[in-house]
Amino acid sequence: MPGDGPTDYRPYAGVVVWPSGLGALTDRALCPACFSGLPGTVCGECGLDLNHPAAELLFATSLEASAMLSRRVGIIGRMRFETDARAATLAAAARAAAASSSTPRPADVTAAAAVAPMASARPLVTPPVSGPPAPPPPATPAAPSRRRVSSVQLALLIVGVSALSVGAIFFLVYAFINFGIGWRSIIIGTITLASIAGAELLRRRGLRTTAEGIASFAIVLVYLDAFAIRANNLFGAGAVDGNAFWGLTLVASGAAFVAWNRASTLRAPSIAGFATVA
Numbered sequence: 001m002p003g004d005g006p007t008d009y010r011p012y013a014g015v016v017v018w019p020s021g022l023g024a025l026t027d028r029a030l031c032p033a034c035f036s037g038l039p040g041t042v043c044g045e046c047g048l049d050l051n052h053p054a055a056e057l058l059f060a061t062s063l064e065a066s067a068m069l070s071r072r073v074g075i076i077g078r079m080r081f082e083t084d085a086r087a088a089t090l091a092a093a094a095r096a097a098a099a100s101s102s103t104p105r106p107a108d109v110t111a112a113a114a115v116a117p118m119a120s121a122r123p124l125v126t127p128p129v130s131g132p133p134a135p136p137p138p139a140t141p142a143a144p145s146r147r148r149v150s151s152v153q154l155a156l157l158i159v160g161v162s163a164l165s166v167g168a169i170f171f172l173v174y175a176f177i178n179f180g181i182g183w184r185s186i187i188i189g190t191i192t193l194a195s196i197a198g199a200e201l202l203r204r205r206g207l208r209t210t211a212e213g214i215a216s217f218a219i220v221l222v223y224l225d226a227f228a229i230r231a232n233n234l235f236g237a238g239a240v241d242g243n244a245f246w247g248l249t250l251v252a253s254g255a256a257f258v259a260w261n262r263a264s265t266l267r268a269p270s271i272a273g274f275a276t277v278a
Helices: 055-102 106-121 146-178 181-204 208-231 234-239 242-264 267-277
Strands: none
Touching: 146 181, 146 208, 181 208, 181 242, 208 234, 208 242, 208 267, 242 267
């Protein structure tokens, strides 16, 4: 109401942006409210009309605000400058003190030279050590010979694989005598596939030496299967010439063993594969 005091126009200010720098407050090419470029006397962004009579008062107030902000920035700069200068002075004093303490004074050098002959003339006496002597370190048990253990395991593995191979031969003969052609083929083929799968399973579990032995047993079974195929005349194999049949068998099995070696990195299939191909 008129007569009640000055009117507070701040609720009607609308868009008012904080200046991005000290020069923005005194730049007449920028809008005093939103600091965008002025195309004329009316701001195209926030609509502030600088034709108003209070425009000069706004500019004078902006000059005062710029001066106050500049003073504020100067105080901040003074604080940082004096803080850095004080830290540099303390660091220089610390370095000077360290250098002076490490350099011997002439009087100290003379005293040390005078005491040195006396100290060298005295006999060197070692003070007795109090307390019981330290116990000797515990003896480290000798590690078992890995070469001997590995040799025993390898020997047992060879004996076991040889026994399996001999048993497979006898079982093949037994199957020929007591079972028909269908059951013979199923039994022998199942044992062969189980041996190959068992070798792969042992290799994946880290039992590589045992896997090599089972792979060797599977290789023996493959050639026993080839013999059974020709003996039972499966797929007309009995009518093929013997040299041609075994030649094709060796080439095909050699290629299969080499592929098995590439897939599993077992050595036994590689040795058998390259030997049979040659």
